[in-house]
Amino acid sequence: MSQCSPNALCFGDGLPGAGVPCHAEVNPAGLVLDLGEASAETIPFSSFSIDAGGFDHDHLVLKWQARSGSRTLYLKDPHLIRAFRQAAPPELTAHVERTAQQVRRARHGRRTILLVALGSLVGLILLLWLGSDTLVQMAVSRIPVEWEQPIGEAARSQFLAGQTVVKEGPAVAAVQEITKRLADAAPGNPYKFEVTVVRSDVVNAFALPGGYVVVFTGLLKKAESPEEVAGVLAHELNHVLLRHGLERIVKTAGLVAVVTIVVGDQQGLVGLAKRLGVELLTLKFGREQETQADLQGLQLLHRAKIAPDGMIHFFERLSESDKLQVEILSTHPMSAARADRLKAEAASLSRQTPEPFSFEWSAVQAGL
């Protein structure tokens, strides 16, 4: 081999299959090729036929007939290829340009495919990101109501494990009556609401998917009238009717939940709900969901012929007094905007005479 380092591979009759590394140089007469055997030979430009080749189409392939048979030379070095293009006569250059064009097109095509693939991936992610609410609602609408029961049941028994349940008494009867009036007034209500009264000073109430309602005695103590309790319950029942808890599960658990639902695996969904816990099912609704539950709650009160301002009073009164001990306010803060919205909505409802409840509120409170 010559002193110069090889910059091309030569193939052909009588040469090894892997090719012979050789050194090529361009001069005005043609290509000087040093195969390392004898003296370098100069091959005139006129004897070449030109093509592009190699894995990436980035080799310049020169073919010619030598005395010892046909020869094929693969050039990779960009400097050498440029020198060859500059020195070659016009009729050969035209062919080189055409070949280069071909290579560029092949590379461009590959880049386009890569870009399209990347673009569609990004598009898909964006679609999932922006359309996630729609997707969640679609998934939720596929869940049959019967599936909600085990989910809510699982969450309720998990919650009630450490609590004292009030089994009977005027308070339980009163809450049941309020719930029944609201449930009967809800149009097309598929749920059978089941009320549990829990002995606790915490001022709170919540409803779980499937229609499991939990009311704390603290809330009943703080309420000045059954209309105030009804206001809170109307809001909570609407979280169930509007399936906000399920939306929450699907949103949090994401794809797993959606797949579970589409495949129809109820057990998996219950397991998910258990993992997420009762807090997630009840307390952390989005602002949009709260507004929805507020407005629908007011309309439900109106339909049930219960004075709709109880709820507004209750929250306003509570937020003025002791803010810290009232748990329901931490998740339902009574902002001025919320009060205004509720008042405006209440004012827009047609006037009607409220029907009283069958119990005495003072007797209910005395029994707590």
Add this chain to the structure above:
Amino acid sequence: MKSEILYPGAFPMVRVELAAGETVKAESGAMVACSPTVDVESKMEGGFLGALSRRMLSGEKFFFQTLRATRGAGEVLLAPTVPGDIVILELDGVNEYLVQKDGFLAGADSVKIESKMQSLSRGLLGGEGFFILRMSGTGTLVLNSFGAIHKVELKPDQEYIVDNSHLVAWTATTSYNIEKASAGWIASFTSGEGLVCRFRGPGVVYIQSRNPGGFGNWIRQFIPVSE
């Protein structure tokens, strides 16, 4: 760096002799034994992103191990995971090899390794994945296969057809296309060959005498299923 194959055949090993200060890079976990003068380091070839892309794209390992004769000359014994032949190639700066993702065993420090995207049809159908390794630079390159390694030399424009799961490596001057094994689609799959690669010379193609995927399917029937 001098290397020789010990026990050629199904269970070979490579002995690499390193001069003081010399290094060899090998597939992670390839070292069997070495002189006390040699230090084992792990290295992300091509930097973090290069290593990441190699890991993500070609399925090759994230780290290579680098064996450095820090305290004087020494030797290193290297072996692949799977039973099969080893071949030692010399890169001279001009020739380049494209290697399927499990084919790399070791290489001199001056050997450059990068992942290379194949065209869409080759990537989808070739059975090698979208990304393969491209070896360039200078120095010794050691490849391993599953089964025996067979070398096919192709003259310019000579064609040869290889079942794609039997490919180990080929030179960058060879081009190839994916096609179905028989004239019809159904015959292609019922003949058990499915898709094949039609290589076109000049260059060299290394093929392995056993198909790892086929062997995996065969051995699966003997593995007890745990409840």
